[in-house]
Amino acid sequence: MHAQHALAPPPAPVRVLQRGAPPGAAGSLVDARNRYRNDIHSRLNPTRHARVFLPEGPEEVAELLVEARSAGKSVACAGAQHAMGGQQFLEDGWLLDTRRMAGVLDFDADRGLVQVAAGTRWPALQRFLAARRDGAGRGWSIAQKQTGADDFSLGGSLASNIHGRGLDRPPLVDDIERFTLVLPQGCALEVDRQREPELFSLAVGGYGLFGVVSDLTLRLRPRQLLQRSVRLLRRDGLAEAFESARREGARFGDFQFAIDPRSADFMDLGILACYLPTEGELQDAGAGATLSASDWQELLRLAHVDKSEAFRRYSGFYLSTHGQRYASDDHQFGVYLDGYHSAIDAGLGHRGSEVITELYVPPNEIGRFLGALACLCRESGMDVVYGTVRQIRRDAETLLSWARDDRACVVLNLHVRHDQEGMLRMHRDLRQLYDLALGFGGSFYLSYGLHASAAQLRAAYPDVDRFVAAKRRLDPGEVLSSSWFERLSRILGSRAARGDLDGQA
Known part of the structure; x- marks a missing residue:
């Protein structure tokens, strides 16, 4: 293993060794200033933790889990805290914050593999890879990351x-490629598909319930020059347009649709943007029209108060970028405005935020599904402030797979008021959306919250009971837990709680 490549860590919290602090955790940084956490985007998960720890490596993580087990406490594991479903928090539990577990640990420039500590953020990895490009801008690139932030x-x-x-x-x-998992018992294990197939399938997409990932190794791809192709399109032509783009070799693409329910274009007309490999110099990538932070803030405001104007401006900008060139890694990064909603709240006269959901349907059903979705959103009065369609290939490796077959993915940002009526409405609306997707033979993503019924969960995730049973078997003391898992257990009821399916896991 090569020497660690340093990345600038976030500001260090005050080192406080509290009286009565667990002796094994005393070597970790204890954040005594902020035991209250909330998710960054929706701000709907305020949680008070008994203690917050900031370990710097797997040894301290192992000590912390051993001490938690001895003390009868459960530990939740948090990274950047964007997830909206409570996976990273646990009321009155201990919180393991990974922010100080950051850095590139190894880089194999021949094979295109990079090993990073689990708390490393995507922009830091991007800076590391950028510093190792050659004079022509060639080098290794991430394959994919979340977009939007x-x-x-x-x-x-x-x-x-x-x-x-x-x-x-x-x-x-x-x-x-592989990852290191600190198990609830306090031992570390290197996990890959061949040596530990069960843990691999459980921990990836397992929401931190089967161990704390201390580092992971990613497969990279050669950096590539792409050209953006943009056009307006109706939903009925979307399935074929995606397939045509794929046949032409497009690597990325999405369809961002009109969001005004008063318009006939609602969830019908959209901007299809695809990114195809092209010849040229990588140094030329990124030149051309861009949106500034103030442009984004105005578009976000309009998406709440004048949805047709928001789409007109946004689609006009995108059409102006037809033919622009981007690097395959850089174009996956963008502008995210922390706290953008406070200014919008002032104009709306109430406190709120956006809640994201993702719905998956067979790719050839996407036109019909968008039509049905438009009707449901209109009838229910859902406040859509953003919507896009993407494509996902089948995931046959994880037990809690949300893409059990090739899928078209519809991402919706719904505006939610932060009051009792708003919470009840959100819960009702999301369940209606899940039913619609299930009716098309589809499913939905669990990362943004657990609002489904037990029947909906089992229909979308046929292995969810096996997932819970494996959790009970591998971590019977629930050393690792979360608000998300507590809710999942309640929804699934006594069968999951008793672990009746242990023998099938």
Whole structure:
């Protein structure tokens, strides 16, 4: 293993050894200033933790888990804290914050593999790879990451089995070579597909319930010059347009649709943008029209108060970028405005935020599904502020797979008021959306929250009971837990709670 490549860590918290602190955790940094955490985007998961620890490596993680087990406490594991489903928090539990477990640990420039500590954020990895490009801009590139925001931890991305906007890619599991997992018993294990197939299938997309990922090794791809192709399109032509782009070799693509329910274009007309390999110099990538932070803030405001104008401006900008060239890695990063909603709240006169959901249907059903979705959103009065369609290839490796077959993926951002009525409405709306997707033979993503019924969960995730049973078997003391897992157990009821399916896991 090569020497660690340093990345600038975030500001160090005050080192406080509290009276009565667990002796094994005393070597870890204890953040005594902020035991209250909330998710970054929706702000709907305020949680008070008994203690917050910031370990710097797997040894301290192992000590912390051993002490938690001895003390009868459960530990939740948090990265960048963007997830909206409570996977990274646990009321009155201990919180393991991975922010100080950051850095590139090894880089194999011959094979295109990079090993990073789990708390490393995607922009830091991008800077590391950028510094190792040759004079012509050639080098290794990430294959995919979440879009819409960048400051996610890689460990959290593994735990949620995320995806980007690749046109011909499975979720992140396909990019993972191996990872180190600190088990609830306090021992560390190197996990890959061959040596530990069960743990591999459980931990990727397992929301931190089967061990703490201390580092992971990603498969990279050669950096490539891409040209953006943009056109307006109606939903009925979308399935064939995606297939045509894939046949032409497009690596990325998405369809961003009109969001005004008062318009006939609602969820029908959209901007299809695809990225095809092209010849040229990588140094020329990225030149051309861009949107500034203030442009994005105005578009976000309009998406709440004048949806047709928001789409007119956004689609006009995208059409102006037809033919522009981008690097295959750089174009996956963008602008995210922290706290953007406070200014919008002032104009709306209430406190709110956006809640994301993802719905998956067979690719050839996407036109019909968008039509049905438009009707449902209109009838229910759902406040859609953003919507896009992507493509996902089948994930046959993880037990809790959300893409059991090739899927068209519909991402919706719904505006939610932060009051009792808003919470009840959100819960009702999401269940209606899940039913619609299931009716098309589809499913939905669990990372953004657990609002489904037991029947909906089992229909979308036929192995969910096996997942819970494996958790009970491998971590019977629930050393690792979360608000998400507690809710999942309640929804699934007594059968999951008793672990009746242990023998099938």
